[in-house]
Amino acid sequence: xxxxxxxxxxxxxxxxxxxxxxxxxxxxxxxxxxxxxxxxxxxxxxxxxxxxxxxxxxxxxxxxxxxxxxxxxxxxxxxxxxxxxxxxxxxxxxxxxxxxxxxxxxxxxxxxxxxxxxxxxxxxxxxxxxxxxxxxxxxxxxxxxxxxxxxxxxxxxxxxxxxxxxxxxxxxxxxxxxxxxxxxxxxxxxxxxxxxxxxxxxxxxxxxxxxxxxxxxxxxxxxxxxxxxxxxxxxxxxxxxxxxxxxxxxxxxxxxxxxxxxxxxxxxxxxxxxxxxxx
Amino acid sequence: xxxxxxxxxxxxxxxxxxxxxxxxxxxxxxxxxxxxxxxxxxxxxxxxxxxxxxxxxxxxxxxxxxxxxxxxxxxxxxxxxxxxxxxxxxxxxxxxxxxxxxxxxxxxxxxxxxxxxxxxxxxxxxxxxxxxxxxxxxxxxxxxxxxxxxxxxxxxxxxxxxxxxxxxxxxxxxxxxxxxxxxxxxxxxxxxxxxxxxxxxxxxxxxxxxxxxxxxxxxxxxxxxxxxxxxxxxxxxxxxxxxxxxxxxxxxxxx
Numbered sequence: 001x002x003x004x005x006x007x008x009x010x011x012x013x014x015x016x017x018x019x020x021x022x023x024x025x026x027x028x029x030x031x032x033x034x035x036x037x038x039x040x041x042x043x044x045x046x047x048x049x050x051x052x053x054x055x056x057x058x059x060x061x062x063x064x065x066x067x068x069x070x071x072x073x074x075x076x077x078x079x080x081x082x083x084x085x086x087x088x089x090x091x092x093x094x095x096x097x098x099x100x101x102x103x104x105x106x107x108x109x110x111x112x113x114x115x116x117x118x119x120x121x122x123x124x125x126x127x128x129x130x131x132x133x134x135x136x137x138x139x140x141x142x143x144x145x146x147x148x149x150x151x152x153x154x155x156x157x158x159x160x161x162x163x164x165x166x167x168x169x170x171x172x173x174x175x176x177x178x179x180x181x182x183x184x185x186x187x188x189x190x191x192x193x194x195x196x197x198x199x200x201x202x203x204x205x206x207x208x209x210x211x212x213x214x215x216x217x218x219x220x221x222x223x224x225x226x227x228x229x230x231x232x233x234x235x236x237x238x239x240x241x242x243x244x245x246x247x248x249x250x251x252x253x254x255x256x257x258x259x260x261x262x263x264x265x266x267x268x269x270x271x272x273x274x275x276x277x278x279x
Numbered sequence: 280x281x282x283x284x285x286x287x288x289x290x291x292x293x294x295x296x297x298x299x300x301x302x303x304x305x306x307x308x309x310x311x312x313x314x315x316x317x318x319x320x321x322x323x324x325x326x327x328x329x330x331x332x333x334x335x336x337x338x339x340x341x342x343x344x345x346x347x348x349x350x351x352x353x354x355x356x357x358x359x360x361x362x363x364x365x366x367x368x369x370x371x372x373x374x375x376x377x378x379x380x381x382x383x384x385x386x387x388x389x390x391x392x393x394x395x396x397x398x399x400x401x402x403x404x405x406x407x408x409x410x411x412x413x414x415x416x417x418x419x420x421x422x423x424x425x426x427x428x429x430x431x432x433x434x435x436x437x438x439x440x441x442x443x444x445x446x447x448x449x450x451x452x453x454x455x456x457x458x459x460x461x462x463x464x465x466x467x468x469x470x471x472x473x474x475x476x477x478x479x480x481x482x483x484x485x486x487x488x489x490x491x492x493x494x495x496x497x498x499x500x501x502x503x504x505x506x507x508x509x510x511x512x513x514x515x516x517x518x519x520x521x522x523x524x525x526x527x528x529x530x531x532x533x534x
Contacts (some may be wrong), residue, residue: 057488078498086494093487096428096495098286102410109504110496118506138290140438158495202431 002049002162002196003028006063009044009053018044020218020234022063026211027162031188031195032172033205036215037240042198043089045215046164049196050086051077068161074262082111089167089187089198100126100142100150103133107158113186125157129183134186145176149183156187162194169201177201203244205263206230214239230263246270253277283439287405292514293335298407298415300515305399307522311529312395318384320532321391324525328398334407344401345394352390359386409435414505424500432488436481443480447473 019041026032034042047053051072054061065072068083073255088094093203097103098101104125108118126192127134128147148168155163165184169177181204187193199205205212205226212229214222216239222229233243233251243251246264250273253259258277264270293301312324325345332341357384366381373524404412409431416427448458451473460466 050494052490052494056493076498078494078496081494081496086491088487088491090487092482093484094491095489096432096492097408097410098436099408099410101286102408104494105410105506107495110500111507112499112504115506138286138288140285140442152418212461 001028001068002194003066004045004048005065005066007048007065008060008062009048010060011044011057012059014046014059017060019220022220024220024223025127026074026162026196028168028194029188029192030198030211031185031209032213033209034196034198034213034215034259035200035202035205035241039217040239041218042215043078043166044218046086046166046196046198048072049162050084051075051080051162052086056161070246075096081107083160084153084162084164085158087148087151087155087163087165088167089170091148091168094151095139096152097146098139098273100131100137100139100153103139103150104157106152107154121157121159128156128187128266129153144171145173145179148172148176148180149159152180152183154192160193162196164196167196167200169199169204177204184208202242203266206244216240226265227263230265246273249273284401284404284434286408287335287337287340289336289406291406293337293403294406295514296518297509297511297515298411298520299419299509300363300511301403301407302412302520303505304518305403307526309396311526312392314526315529315532316388317532318387318391320529321388321395324395324529325398328395328402332401332402335402337402337405338368340404340405341398344398348394348397352393353529355393356386359389395437404434411507411509414507415509416472417456418505419509421502424504427496430493436485439484440477440481441483442479444473447476 002025005023005026008017009019010017022045024197032075034045036042042052047057048065049067049072050068053059054073055076061073067080070080070083072080086191095103101122104122105118108121113121116275123132126135129152131149131153134146134150139147141268142150148171152163152168159221163184168180168184172180184195184197185208188195195209197205197209209226211224213220214229214236221239222232222235230243230247233247236243236263244265246267246269249270250259250263253273259273261273262269264273288321296304306322312321315321327347329338329341332338360378361376361382362384363379363382364377366379366384368377368379369383371377389400409479412434413424413427413431416422417424448470451469452458456469458466460469
């Protein structure tokens with residue numbers, strides 16, 4: 001579980017606080033999507049969870065972040081790494097090896113995972129992401145989607161309780177983006193891994209995440225279940241986040257007094273909404 | 280086929296050698312190039328490199344490297360040959376410039392040595408996984424992991440930065456910068472300012488890699504953390520003996 005209390009952070013030499021008085025709780029098994037405009041503090045928030053802040057990026061730090069009861073100030077990123085797996089926005093720079101197999105071995109070797117279990121962990125991680133056939137491939141020859149899956153495999157091989165991802169579909173086409181989110185759902189539902197994902201594609205979050213947090217200017221302005229957050233679509237738009245069209249449609253119908261049900265978050269739900277209105 | 284120094288997967292005899300033996304062989308080939316006085320021996324070494332590359336399935340890459348090295352060495356030869364003033368004058372040019380037999384021999388040997396000594400290291404690195412290399416450096420040679428990781432990361436980043444530079448140049452070409460100019464000084468003048476964006480990108484990438492390594496327990500690594508073992512087999516012993524023999528042949532080359 002992640003508990004963030006009164007967290008404020010200003011980068012060394014920065015003018016404004018990158019994070020302002022954040023309070024947030026992510027429970028075990030949650031699938032939380034974080035969205036917001038550029039510079040809203042999403043990446044900084046993830047850095048505060050995995051301990052990169054304050055251990056790597058220094059600055060004025062107030063409040064506390066506890067991951068499974070461990071305070072990130074008292075515990076270095078490597079102490080948290082066994083619990084929190086991080087997939088960074090620039091996944092290319094995350095790669096430390098030139099071959100897929102070595103990339104996954106890197107973390108396992110670092111944590112001195114017993115040798116008799118390494119092979120199973122390695123093959124399991126590759127199987128979960130569906131890239132078992134790429135094991136011997138040179139990373140430089142892979143596509144963006146395949147590299148992203150390698151980056152995720154390298155993290156899930158460490159069997160973290162929590163997986164945090166910073167815009168994992170940033171450089172991917174729509175089909176590969178969906179594949180990545182389907183994988184995250186599978187990890188969340190079948191393996192109990194808590195997911196915190198920063199993502200700009202609102203439709204993906206609406207479809208796959210169970211909870212949503214909207215950030216603006218370093219603050220978390222909305223958080224809760226996806227359908228509850230989407231009810232405040234105007235607040236989201238003020239924060240620079242475009243709501244899905246189905247939500248905009250539901251808002252208009254609500255304004256016209258034609259609909260008062262749950263906010264649809266995808267096309268099938270929108271279809272149901274329209275059918276209910278049409279009788 | 281990947282770029283320069285990218286790992287080329289395979290299961291050839293050379294691929295299967297112990298990484299330490301591969302590096303030892305390439306170093307001994309370099310040494311033999313530098314201790315010999317025979318240009319024929321250097322040519323034989325270059326030929327040996329090509330044969331090794333072919334047996335490891337990286338002949339096209341080796342030939343590409345050889346072509347680049349020949350161009351570079353020709354340039355060096357032409358500069359060097361006019362600076363050696365000893366020996367019998369073979370031909371003279373205006374302004375007291377002349378070429379001697381010793382100058383030709385010295386410049387030729389320099390070019391051969393450069394080709395012969397550069398190829399084996401590049402070829403061996405192309406058929407050795409960086410992870411294997413760092414594991415043997417730590418496990419067998421006792422090098423601290425941080426140094427081994429730094430070394431292998433530096434090698435791994437060479438093709439990354441080469442690709443990055445190519446990307447920057449393509450972007451500039453799209454904006455009308457003519458990098459294909461025949462004037463070498465103008466070309467240098469155009470490329471030099473690109474070092475700034477390359478440096479910024481490089482620092483950013485290295486910082487990203489450092490953070491990622493830290494997030495995956497880099498600082499928890501111990502000397503015996505490596506998963507794979509690298510035993511010395513009969514073939515490895517044979518190659519070590521061959522490497523010594525090569526160096527000895529270089530030292531006592533009769534022709």
